[in-house]
Amino acid sequence: MAETQQNSELDHxxxxxxxxxxxxxxxHHDVTVREIPVIGxxxxxxxxxxxxxxxxxxxRTLALLDLPDVPLFFGRLDYEHGAxxxxxxxxxxRRHVHDGTGVPMVIDxxxxxxxxxxxxxxxxxQQVLLRRRYGFSDTAELTGFEDEPMIGAxxxxxxxxxxxxxxxxxxxGPMRDIVATIQPEQDDLVRAPLQPSVCxxxxxxxxxxxxxLHRVAYLLYTERERLSRGGVVIVGPNRSFLSYIRKVLPxxxxxxxxxxxIEELITQPVLAVDSSEAARLKGDARMADILLRALWTSxxxxxxxxLYSKGSQRYRVHDYELVDIVTxxxxxxxxxxxxxxxxxxxxxxxxxxxxxxxxxxxxxxQNAVARSKPVKQLxxxxxxxxxxxxxxxxxxxxxxxxxxxxxELTEDERTALLWPKPPRSAKSAKWSSADTVLLDELGDxxxxxxxxxxxLVLDEAQDLSAMQLRALGRRCRTGSATVLGDLAxxxxxxxxxxxxxxxxxxxxxxxxxxxxxxxxxxxxQIINLAAQLLxxxxxxxxxxxxxxxxxxxxxxxxxxKDTFTATIVEACQDALAGVGSVxxxxxxxxxxxxxxxxxxxxxxxALLGAVEDAMDTTRLVxxxxxxxxxxxxxxxxxxxPARIVAAEPRGLQRLYVVLTRAVxxxxxxxxxxxxxxxx
Ligand SMILES: Nc1ncnc2c1ncn2[C@@H]1O[C@H](COP(=O)(O)OP(=O)(O)OP(=O)(O)O)[C@@H](O)[C@H]1O
Numbered sequence: 196m197a198e199t200q201q202n203s204e205l206d207h208x209x210x211x212x213x214x215x216x217x218x219x220x221x222x223h224h225d226v227t228v229r230e231i232p233v234i235g236x237x238x239x240x241x242x243x244x245x246x247x248x249x250x251x252x253x254x255r256t257l258a259l260l261d262l263p264d265v266p267l268f269f270g271r272l273d274y275e276h277g278a279x280x281x282x283x284x285x286x287x288x289r290r291h292v293h294d295g296t297g298v299p300m301v302i303d304x305x306x307x308x309x310x311x312x313x314x315x316x317x318x319x320x321q322q323v324l325l326r327r328r329y330g331f332s333d334t335a336e337l338t339g340f341e342d343e344p345m346i347g348a349x350x351x352x353x354x355x356x357x358x359x360x361x362x363x364x365x366x367x368g369p370m371r372d373i374v375a376t377i378q379p380e381q382d383d384l385v386r387a388p389l390q391p392s393v394c395x396x397x398x399x400x401x402x403x404x405x406x407x408l409h410r411v412a413y414l415l416y417t418e419r420e421r422l423s424r425g426g427v428v429i430v431g432p433n434r435s436f437l438s439y440i441r442k443v444l445p446x447x448x449x450x451x452x453x454x455x456x457i458e459e460l461i462t463q464p465v466l467a468v469d470s471s472e473a474a475r476l477k478g479d480a481r482m483a484d485i486l487l488r489a490l491w492t493s494x495x496x497x498x499x500x501x502l503y504s505k506g507s508q509r510y511r512v513h514d515y516e517l518v519d520i521v522t523x524x525x526x527x528x529x530x531x532x533x534x535x536x537x538x539x540x541x542x543x544x545x546x547x548x549x550x551x552x553x554x555x556x557x558x559x560x561q562n563a564v565a566r567s568k569p570v571k572q573l574x575x576x577x578x579x580x581x582x583x584x585x586x587x588x589x590x591x592x593x594x595x596x597x598x599x600x601x602x603e604l605t606e607d608e609r610t611a612l613l614w615p616k617p618p619r620s621a622k623s624a625k626w627s628s629a630d631t632v633l634l635d636e637l638g639d640x641x642x643x644x645x646x647x648x649x650x651l652v653l654d655e656a657q658d659l660s661a662m663q664l665r666a667l668g669r670r671c672r673t674g675s676a677t678v679l680g681d682l683a684x685x686x687x688x689x690x691x692x693x694x695x696x697x698x699x700x701x702x703x704x705x706x707x708x709x710x711x712x713x714x715x716x717x718x719x720q721i722i723n724l725a726a727q728l729l730x731x732x733x734x735x736x737x738x739x740x741x742x743x744x745x746x747x748x749x750x751x752x753x754x755x756k757d758t759f760t761a762t763i764v765e766a767c768q769d770a771l772a773g774v775g776s777v778x779x780x781x782x783x784x785x786x787x788x789x790x791x792x793x794x795x796x797x798x799x800x801a802l803l804g805a806v807e808d809a810m811d812t813t814r815l816v817x818x819x820x821x822x823x824x825x826x827x828x829x830x831x832x833x834x835x836p837a838r839i840v841a842a843e844p845r846g847l848q849r850l851y852v853v854l855t856r857a858v859x860x861x862x863x864x865x866x867x868x869x870x871x872x873x874x
Contacts, residue, residue, distance in 0.1 A: 209337050212267060215300045219261050219292045226255050265289065265446050266335045268301045269375035270312050271327040278322040279308055287312050289374060290448040304374050305416040313382040320345035328357050359743060362715050363859060365775030366829050368811040369442045373405045384709055385409045389418050389650065392706035394678040394694050398739030399855035400716025403679040404440060404825060407652045410677055412447040414650060425649030425674055429454045430667065432655045435803050436825045439810060457663055458628055461635050466625035471688045471844060472611040477629035478660025478689030480700060481603050486633060489590050489600040490530060490640050493581045497521060501569045503545050510548040512541060521577060530641040534578045538565040541573065583637035584621035587630060592617030635666045646670030655824055656680040656697060660689035664700035676703055683733035684824065684852050686845045714741045716827055718748040721861050725854040727874045732848050751863045759866040763789055764796045766832040766862045767815060771798065773860065775829030776814055780853050782838040783819040789834060790817040824852050831857035837867040847872055
């Protein structure tokens with residue numbers, strides 16, 4: 196295209212962007228001034244409806260806000276004339292914008308007509324004549340565009356250039372969306388139907404998190420009704436990670452998705468820490484049977500009958516009849532419904548006696564008998580009320596009881612589970628994170644958990660235990676899940692193992708497992724170095740590929756003990772001389788000291804985990820190795836890999852995570868020898 200023609204087209208596109216923004220402001224204004232219907236009356240239903248209307252209005256208003264630094268559209272499709280009703284040209288953006296008369300100005304990327312933007316190729320052009328991609332400045336000014344004609348002799352490879360430019364755009368603050376450059380293999384997963392569940396295994400930086408978030412946005416678009424009933428929840432490994440991803444969905448117009456950790460989902464306060472072995476065992480699937488058995492030992496065998504008196508009449512239900520009733524109920528329902536049923540069945544037996552004597556008692560009489568003192572006393576004695584805390588307290592404080600209930604565990608394993616100094620009662624026990632998951636399981640065995648989430652996204656799912664997966668699954672019994680992870684990055688002692696087992700623990704056996712293997716984040720030289728760990732940490736996984744090489748992406752600097760900290764400072768200064776975000780990642784017990792050294796050198800670092808939204812506020816972040824998972828930075832300095840490895844049983848997996856955080860540059864600084872597995 197001649198330069199002058201290109202300039203005038205660019206002016207035209209800029210005008211179009213300005214008009215679209217004005218149209219979105221109009222839509223936002225219209226919603227803001229629209230009156231929210233209020234139903235009169237003060238009963239619960241009416242209050243609920245009024246609150247729901249208010250909330251929906253607020254969400255709609257928020258969703259229509261024009262975010263100043265997010266371009267309103269990023270692409271255009273020119274279709275063959277007549278292919279799509281009477282419109283031939285579509286601007287593809289993050290949300291739908293219309294001109295006030297119903298004519299679309301920007302089409303949501305999730306709509307069907309947008310699909311060829313991601314999928315059309317010259318051999319399958321899907322009635323598209325031209326695909327246009329736009330370039331924007333950091334402040335969302337339209338700076339240029341590139342065309343990809345679908346017909347003609349000239350083969351252009353702009354998609355890859357755009358993708359690379361997008362990946363290498365310097366990072367400032369939290370994760371961005373990838374909506375302009377979603378790749379076909381990612382698009383397959385993003386647009387997969389709500390059911391069945393989808394599980395994605397992918398090497399570091401293959402876009403799992405990005406895919407999960409865009410899939411949520413897509414599902415909310417196609418299945419809003421169904422999902423709004425149960426809601427959508429994203430579960431991530433920790434608060435720093437959730438803070439990092441928090442802006443992606445709002446940028447896609449979705450403001451109503453909860454993003455939480457599993458501890459926040461289960462809600463019971465965590466006041467104790469387990470040994471690694473105890474935590475592993477408490478996460479083990481065998482615990483499910485052990486808890487079930489332990490709970491049902493609370494139910495005893497009736498040794499006496501009961502005598503129910505009404506006026507001068509006496510009705511006796513014999514002990515053997517009670518034994519039959521209890522035996523029939525035992526294990527056939529959850530615990531509390533079983534208890535309620537026991538009272539009703541005894542009352543029914545009394546009613547049969549009444550009928551035999553010519554009386555005709557009705558339901559009210561049955562309820563009165565069920566609530567009568569002798570029946571209550573018997574139920575309390577034979578089928579007592581129990582709390583999850585009482586059962587777990589007994590299991591972990593009484594060696595004999597544990598041995599009876601957990602024959603499948605070895606003696607050493609049982610010893611690891613027992614509290615060295617048992618608390619005096621269930622009430623005074625302090626529970627660990629793994630305990631809260633067991634309490635949750637017991638809670639569900641006692642009374643069915645009513646959770647009915649529409650969709651659940653589990654990120655970094657390779658780290659979840661079987662018992663955690665069960666707890667998550669029971670919150671989403673009829674809904675579906677998107678499970679994202681990388682087995683090579685499993686750093687917890689309790690990780691549940693291969694994906695088919697993960698899906699089974701979650702209760703989503705029908706889920707499909709897919710793999711992403713093109714690494715977008717990490718330059719090839721770095722991924723090749725990290726991949727040397729794979730034969731040791733995940734021998735079943737193939738070697739990931741990096742789609743980019745970056746000049747001088749990797750540097751290994753050997754220092755000695757005396758020059759180590761000065762070398763770290765130099766490496767960070769060097770990284771800061773480039774663009775974008777910089778992280779110093781070190782073993783948890785070394786990172787604060789290095790932060791102080793960097794601060795002393797005037798580099799103004801923030802410590803991740805200690806400073807809220809550290810990644811938003813400063814270019815240089817000091818990251819404890821255990822918080823690095825899921826994050827990324829333009830440049831990374833890794834301090835003393837051997838110390839990171841030595842810090843925990845799965846230290847090599849942790850090192851694999853740490854080495855794969857850099858988008859453009861990785862410097863490894865060490866005074867101790869590098870771990871052998873790194874070659
Ligand atoms: N199609 C794409 N277009 C542009 N950027 C992409 C694309 N896919 C992935 N990326 C970028 O690659 C980086 C890695 O993506 P993401 O964090 O989703 O990977 P991941 O597989 O979850 O990694 P990890 O295993 O380390 O958690 C992010 O910066 C993301 O924006």
